[in-house]
Amino acid sequence: MPVLTLSHAINTGLRQAMEDDPKVVVMGQDVGRLGGVFRVTDGLQKDFGADRVIDTPLAEASIVGTAIGLALRGYRPVCEIQFDGFVYPAFSQIVAQLAKLRARSGGRLAVPVVVRIPVGGGIGAVEHHSESNEAYFAHTAGLRVVCCSGPQDAHWMVRQALAGDDPVIFYEPKRRYWSKAEVSDEPDLPLDRARVVRPGRDVTLLTYGGMVATCLQAAEAATEDGRDIEVVDLRTLSPLDMDTIARSVDKTGRCVVAHEAPTFAGLGAEVGAAVTERCFYRLEAPVLRVGGFNTPYPPAKFEDRYLPDLDRVLDAVDRSFAW
């Protein structure tokens, strides 16, 4: 089992998908010659040619819009949006076309397009390069929204996304692109399942993407206070794997959900509301949310304080126990 960085794990996942299916095409800004600003598509154009690894004009709406057209022709495009903050020009194509075409056509049309988005902060970037906008797409019926947190999932989830017939918003936590881990030769979970990454008895900590590592550290630190935190990596943000989530909360009786995005009307709100509906009598405290502040993403010098860190996660855990 090779040890790969998250970035390289996606690269090999894309490469394998392209070898398995000649209809898979990669497209986006600078994905060809350059291999993408995060090198995720490095070398693919060299090996698969410029017709299958397409350096596009600088127009997100058309990157997604032409990908839809390619899908209608029988292709399986995977689009790269260079940074999270630049997906908005494609918003109409994503929510009104990509997400709705199956329903609008009465189920006649499938539009298997994967939209890859490097997401979140923590890399000291300038404005618009650190956004967490998953809630917009999670609220959009007709899309699958998934987020990987490490190399194993990154590799297999992108392949599963490309193998399915649904449009998928595929989030890649950019601050974890260079984190390394083994990638197995077989997927160990389907795309629509959450993963208990650290079993625990006392409280359920739900998270995803770049925050998974942070929450695992928090869980380790909490052992000192004798607290046994169960950490669940949601993986699929829409639909949510409520069975796995509820099973954990039914066990622990407490729940904290942590993400980088602002909490107001964020994904944590859905998780909190849904968990409360499913586990009402079992909850010893309300589901508490930890997230970015409800402000635009701040300048780089503030991001360590803006992003939920170990202290803020544990503070929420403390408040949950203190309830």
Added chain:
Amino acid sequence: MPVLTLSHAINTGLRQAMEDDPKVVVMGQDVGRLGGVFRVTDGLQKDFGADRVIDTPLAEASIVGTAIGLALRGYRPVCEIQFDGFVYPAFSQIVAQLAKLRARSGGRLAVPVVVRIPVGGGIGAVEHHSESNEAYFAHTAGLRVVCCSGPQDAHWMVRQALAGDDPVIFYEPKRRYWSKAEVSDEPDLPLDRARVVRPGRDVTLLTYGGMVATCLQAAEAATEDGRDIEVVDLRTLSPLDMDTIARSVDKTGRCVVAHEAPTFAGLGAEVGAAVTERCFYRLEAPVLRVGGFNTPYPPAKFEDRYLPDLDRVLDAVDRSFAW
């Protein structure tokens, strides 16, 4: 106190704002000669001229984008988006520019732009003409998101929105455009406050826009089962008036939130999560959500079943009591 339709109440509100402040300009598709497809701007171009009531080219991104430029020049533009489903091309200008310019400029720039959006279903329209997309904007820091439900609020809230220095997404429930009521000579609430539209003891029913009338009917019907429902019109969706909301739930101990939008990651999720945090020990049952199904908005012949009606609202109330 004149009796006006909701549509006309906004019209008189805009007219008054334009008379009070020469910097207020109205812009959008067909807002001039035609007076808008819902006649909200009827007669304004005749009286204020084509420079202040601007028939624009057919480009939502630029309608909002040029409104931002006008605001930077000292104007107070109010843009009309013809239908909810057509705001998406302007999404990048709204979330990356309009919402963020104050923060991006370190507080130096104010961008007082009001974006009017006829919202929701119930008028038997074709696809893209019945969407409820408030959750996208509520999750966007830097915007005020409000929704009127009747003529009184419609008239005063649009004037308050235009008088303030924040960007405002102003929702108008299109199925209530022709509903009539008195409009007072004075505002009776600020823009950032919710309104208890029907006091009650047993359960709190939180809603807004087109659903307010539905929930009031449900409350009346519930009296037959001896249930006294308190109906709260949220009015401001971001920020939420949590004090008014919590005061009600603390009184009743039960809460149902109803809106037209799909429930998954919808505004009801935020309300449910926030209410649970504020009123945890007081809640006899989890906050239950009633909304459109988690599907794209259906064809007209299905909308009576898709939109929460009296039965589905009362069913949720029943489930809350049965908990």
Added chain:
Amino acid sequence: MEPVQLLGPDGTLRADPRWPLEVTPELCRDFFRRMSLARRFDDEALALQRQGELGLWLQSLGQEAAQVGSITALRADDHVFPSYREHAAALCRGITSAELLVQWRGNAHSGWDPAEYRFHIYTLVLAAQLPHATGYAMGVQRDGADEIVTVYFGDGSTSQGEANESFNWAAAAEVPLLFFCQNNHWAISTPTQTQMRAPLHQRALGFGLDAHLVDGNDVLAVHAVTSAVAEQIRAGGGPALIEAVTYRMAGHSTSDDPGRYRNSSELDDWSTRDPIARLEALMVDRGYIDDAFRDEVAGECAALAEETRRVCRELPIADIAGLFTSVLAEETPLLAEERRQYEALVASYVD
């Protein structure tokens, strides 16, 4: 640039060496038949809307030549992306009146299988279909197929970013795509001069597209130009745009009241350039038409009208379950639960 015109408003034919067309009796009769059927269908749909059988209708009245002349110049396997007013073009592709009406009755969001007719479902978000057509053409290009792709849109839509991105992208990628704009002078109440300063065909040239202006009410000119341009694209000549100058004879939709924003003189003026009357004048002059043929076409129109009325009241409507099962390839647990809950609630009413 002067619009290409082969058939004058009075029905006189002026051949144009640049746009050769063999004007046979068969061709004229075919166009006359197709345009007459389209107009009659449009009339009938309007009537059905007025009777409350349809929720909304957008008329193609007056634009029959632009649509019939262009779509008949394409090969049956050339994929087409329409906007929402291309009823005449749709009928030419064999789409039935039932399939055309179902969306406007509110039974479904779309009425036909795009694969069957090589004709995509209507797109109501203006200009959103242009990137789709561009991408589809990228696929054709990659398949090395000799098909071309055609996308229809209106003058107002050209102000949208997505339309212009497509003009640029298609030109840069040199895809086999024909942009066909029906400039009917209006976007609801907004006249073309509010949308743009320079004519669209000039803009298209600026993007590096081959571009042509044609009299959209002259079915012969539209057909001749579209045929030549389509073959040029098929031969690898790269994408092109045709601007067909026509007029929206009716309101924007049955909800619209054009009296609020345009004066009838404009309408009267355009009535004198009617595409069907114009072709009929030529046919009379050439002796291509007689009472027998007129009766034959009138009969077909009556039959279509009758069928249209009949099917409208019997249009199929899916079970509500379809709402939940056509969101994703598989119904999610949340959707299945919602469906069950709803069905249980409905069932509870009967008790």
Added chain:
Amino acid sequence: MEPVQLLGPDGTLRADPRWPLEVTPELCRDFFRRMSLARRFDDEALALQRQGELGLWLQSLGQEAAQVGSITALRADDHVFPSYREHAAALCRGITSAELLVQWRGNAHSGWDPAEYRFHIYTLVLAAQLPHATGYAMGVQRDGADEIVTVYFGDGSTSQGEANESFNWAAAAEVPLLFFCQNNHWAISTPTQTQMRAPLHQRALGFGLDAHLVDGNDVLAVHAVTSAVAEQIRAGGGPALIEAVTYRMAGHSTSDDPGRYRNSSELDDWSTRDPIARLEALMVDRGYIDDAFRDEVAGECAALAEETRRVCRELPIADIAGLFTSVLAEETPLLAEERRQYEALVASYVD
């Protein structure tokens, strides 16, 4: 269309009757000084980034003539909307090195007060500033002011829908707006031919804009053309576009590795067309420059460099409270609560 060029790469001056310019010693020295200062500032910022003092830097290296020649042709009260690489233009407006660096150090999202310099903050979302400039120009138009508005953007940005919507909207509304495109041949790793098939100035004409192509490394030509076009717009001539042909001599940003996608020969070729060397050659030939002046400018450059290094380490950074108070005009209860909670948590650490 051939680019307007007054000053050849070798420094020879060719007057062009269509673009009159009085080439005085003062003018040349002013340009030489401004371009030299801009380049030195850019060098210094690059060094600071390499030393870890800045998070990122996007160099204006090689584009000094396009920026200095154009901004100095505007009136001080003409509002400007830059993209993010207009450091040379910003310096000409009096924006300080501290104000220019603070954003790239990560202390703030923007560094200056747009009202003070009539120079909007940088826009990083490509083409988003074009509608802003168009709207601002609508305001100028409504105020009946004799100002004009100028918006800077790059070749790659022109593929965005918002850029093209603005070309169309500005032309249709006839606003007093100058579109200034620095075509530096690259959008990160994407060459201009991948973005477009036809040159931008041709596209602009297609939209009905007045359009001009100029050698962007010829400060005299840029200044002459921009001056004439600006006055034409001011006089009510309507919006125009200037495409300045230049070259991005450095990587896209300090994170970029241009070696992966372009060969050095291209760079060598463009080095021979350097805007400063070119002007200096003319000045030498004309005796407009001597050691005294060279020393004077070198001194000013050294001073700017020194100041740049000094201020960079002392750049102001706001209190975190500002995060919560600059979201809306008033801090909302939720934000106030979040701030209090956070401050309490931080306070708890000290105990």
